[in-house]
Amino acid sequence: MTPAPSISRRHFHRRLAGLPLALAAVPAAAANAAPHTEPDAAPRHKPGSVVTLLTALEPPTLVGLVNSAAGTFLVSPKAVEGLLSYDFELRPRPQLAVAWEVQPDGLQYTFRLRRGVKWHDGRPFTSADVAFSVLALKQSHPRGRATFASVSEVRTPDAHTAVLVLSKPAPFLLTALAAAESPIVPRHVYEGRELASHPANNAPIGTGPFVFKEWQRGSHIIYERNPDYWDAGKPYIDRLVVRFVPDPAAAAAALESGTVDLAGATPVPIPDLDRLKALPHLSLDTRGNEYFNNSTTRIEFNLDNPYFRHAKVRQAVAHAIDREVILKTVWYGYGLAAPGPISPVLRAFYEPAAGVPGFDRKRAEALLDEAGFARGADGVRFRVSHDVFDGGGNRVGQYIRQALARVGIDVTVRTQEFGAYIKRVYTDRDFDFNNQGMSQMFDPAVGIQRFYWSKNFRPGVPFSNGAHYDNPEVDRLLEAAAVENDVAKRRALYAEFQRVIARELPTIGLVAVAQVTVANRRIGGHTVGAEGLSGNFADLHLKG
Structure with a gap:
């Protein structure tokens, strides 16, 4: 055995979120971006x-x-x-x-x-x-x-x-x-x-x-x-x-x-x-972004927030958002709607039948009523802040502000530079909900588990479990999938993980943006x- 080298640790911060993201197959405008191929000499x-x-x-x-x-x-x-x-x-x-x-x-x-x-x-x-x-x-x-x-x-x-x-x-x-x-x-x-x-x-x-x-x-x-x-x-x-x-x-x-x-x-x-x-x-x-830049934009809730700790409120937010509008107005059609925690680009693991709530404003209103957050005299149910950084995140944030206003949630969008955003969300935990890019990498065990595994709630560490999500069943599914050699069994574990997340919605997937x-x-x-x-x-x- 070759001995391990002597190595000192180095604190590392990586800016994953907010970058344009990757697709393997894309519709509409993105499909037109495929290169024109001509016969070429060797x-x-x-x-x-x-x-x-x-x-x-x-x-x-x-x-x-x-x-x-x-x-x-x-x-x-x-x-x-x-x-x-x-x-x-x-x-x-x-x-x-x-x-x-x-x-x-x-x-x-x-x-x-x-x-x-x-x-x-x-x-x-x-x-x-x-x-x-x-x-x-x-x-x-x-x-x-x-x-x-x-x-x-x-x-x-x-x-x-x-x-x-x-x-x-x-x-x-x-x-x-x-x-x-x-x-x-x-x-x-x-x-x-x-x-x-x-x-x-x-x-x-x-x-x-x-x-x-x-x-x-x-x-x-x-x-x-x-x-x-x-x-x-x-x-x-x-x-x-x-x-x-x-x-x-x-x-x-x-x-x-x-x-x-x-x-x-x-x-x-x-x-x-x-x-x-x-x-x-x-x-x-x-093409050529399947390995590193296979990412999605998503909403991440602070589950310690007095409003977003309620599953019905998170479900209402999911019903109030039209992903196709975000795709067309923010990303000009360059991408795919990506409602779940695993992107459709990761075809080997994506579960399209997970049951993530679709756009339905009336259902959003009903869920908020059921959760006990009635409209006040001014039509507002409650007020929250939404944290973003850089241009793409801010454009999505402005859409979310408008969409949630229609169901009685008053949203203030807070835009900040990257370092301030990381400190606010992951160190200070001074946020209600945010939107960001999430790099899924080449396998869910590498790129996705870190966001949903309760053992990865690590204040101060960027792009960890910022939601403070803690579900023993999800932990079990993720840990089992990370060591499962049987391909079919591994896919089934990740499919069940996606179904649980679709019900509990610690995060809401938005768009896989074509890089x-x-x-x-x-x-x-x-x-x-x-x-x-x-x-x-x-x-x-x-x-x-």
Whole structure:
């Protein structure tokens, strides 16, 4: 067994909420965003070729070993790879591992590693690097602490075999091994030093198709082609430039003018998408967000509130809201209604028959009367505050204010910057209800359990169980699903979880918003699987 590295913990806050979100299949306007496909010659390396990728979020670090910020998981895989990558259906594909086997009891995962792979400094890649990285992720990565919690040891019987031994099953593990989520780093570089402050985090040494060149803070990152990449002939471009452009209007201008080639995470104002889509040199794509950005917007109630602790009041709120109106007016049709705790994008787990209350204003009025909150002389039943941050959340908040006013609930929308919102909701718990984005990730055990598990009520920790929801039956269902190896049984557990949440409504799902990639049509190979622009870009090429 490879010993665990010496690692110190680092407090971490990740901004998940409020970002534009992901879809695998979308209707109406979003369906029109599918790229126009034309016959293309086989990709080939073009000397001197440069592609510029735009991102609104400058990463805090360039390697996702101890940090899972959105900017980091975009750039980290370009240099530092993972054991696996994933197709659009989240099925695993080889990367640093070429074959894998899981024992029937789910307690042992054996990976056969790719031979002939070298780190950017020329040293060979071996199973010792895999063992070191998995144990480092278990100790230091914000999600890796939970993902790899059951990994008791990593055996390395030879240089090209790594065996993960688990104390209990973790059926999501085989989906958690993408480069951006679980990067494999060189043991000889990292071993013996504190990981969070390691200089290699800002000057990565990896096995990937691109070698780090420079990082000009506030401006750009430059990667250059790895001439010794294990996949012969790739990458097809000589230089990748990542530019930081936080202003959406400036991003739209840069894409329109051609000064940047590619941008994801709906980089422009949503009203601009149809205009950009009409330009002959640009294409829009909603694929490639299934792995990380599979998210929904939702209402979260403070169940300690004297009004929202009543299930009938929460049900009334659900009946008073028309998700289709939110989808059309706030997100311009780019998305799907997502009423439950699991998004319809997670098709393997989504239960459409969960029975979430639909739009019915008369029923909302009746439920509020039954709950004992009659209208006063001024027509108001009670007054509450609704907390949001950033533009999308505020637009949804204004709709909620208007919708609830019609059933006698007076809502004051409080908009604040992100840090103040996090403190108010998760530290001070000074809120009545909010709306926010919820990243569901690639599996409910990783992306959803944290919001509903009573053991994850952790004041001060962002994006935990902010509702203070406590239901022993839901705890049982979530805990059982997290270790259930049988696919059908696991789906049934999550289906029952969704039915319970539909009745009790500690949260109300609203919309799964389509996250859009805008690309110059001269660029190919940017979206080849579920990781999308967070892939390694080995297939990125110039057409023609």
